[in-house]
Amino acid sequence: MNTGAPTLYGVGLGPGDPDLLTRKAIRIIKKVPVAMVPFVGAESRAARVVRAVDPEATVVGYHAPMTRDPEERDRAYSKAAETLAELLERFHEVAVCNLGDPTLYATFWHIVERIPLEDFEIELVPGIPAGLLCAARIGRPLAMESDKVLICTREPPEDLEGMDTVILYKPTRRGVERLLREGFEVYACRELGFEGERVERVNGAEFEPSYLCTIVALRP
């Protein structure tokens, strides 16, 4: 529905490999006058993906804090939201781009909930979640028939009965230990779609958490 209001695109960039963006995501990135991407620390991997599909893109980076401190987060996201509202008013079309999918654990919503939504159209463009690329690399199905897949962050719940597969983002050591204890085959996938990508079977308690690490745990 085009009401003439500015349009905010929430674009999923997929796991990191520019080849795993959808045709739609690429078209929108090329079309919008400006794209907003998160910076985590000194780095924006999202910016790398955006520039790989459109070297001439104008990219505005915002600070996505790696803390759970509510005040620090509020400050960062409020600042990003202010920038976004101004960019929308000035350029009429802005793409806020996140790795993965915009509906799965995306900082996108923290920003969007801080701008006056009634003034904008929002269109979400799905992206490949990292967990699916992990499964592709492992070469095994996540689910068949009546299998159940749980997606969660940090650590899975105590009770994993009935779950055939667990996808764990931002894993903690405790979370991985729980999966091993429950008898899952655990794979850690790091830097997927980026240089240095690796997939390793986690056997003992030697798991080291790292940024952009996704765990896929399968019932043997």
Add this chain to the structure above:
Amino acid sequence: MNTGAPTLYGVGLGPGDPDLLTRKAIRIIKKVPVAMVPFVGAESRAARVVRAVDPEATVVGYHAPMTRDPEERDRAYSKAAETLAELLERFHEVAVCNLGDPTLYATFWHIVERIPLEDFEIELVPGIPAGLLCAARIGRPLAMESDKVLICTREPPEDLEGMDTVILYKPTRRGVERLLREGFEVYACRELGFEGERVERVNGAEFEPSYLCTIVALRP
């Protein structure tokens, strides 16, 4: 790793909209001499997507039975596997294309497990699962922070405590009723990415199952 062996690509076509294929999926479809796609009844929606991205594609349709009868399934998949093995030998590269993602409830594996895997290289190319497009259409996140998402088929388990979101493929009426009873906001998404696409909130017991229907249930 290229060993000179024939390569079988398992390609995810996404929910149906050719614009939601990845660049990689499109490149592989255009490059391979032949693509295999499932027929469900008289129709192959997968074939429609393949031909939309490559009108000159050579497409071989196989019968994907809509039954749970093990004998009928075995007959159909064995026949498809025989065709696949012959195509691989003759053409050296074959893409088996499924709607959605090749690791989530894909018939791909039923065929692959029936061919001598040691003779082939397999490469899986992720696709956008329908559930993510549903969330995009509803315009709500599936998960934030420590939210838990359950993906399942037909009906969810009795105990949904701790689950914030449920994605239900091939939903039954009983499955949808359980989600409503548990207090979820239930959305039925039909024919996503195809003509006639619609997303409706399910309020009462009026839910009618249909083919290519995906349920997204959110905690209010």
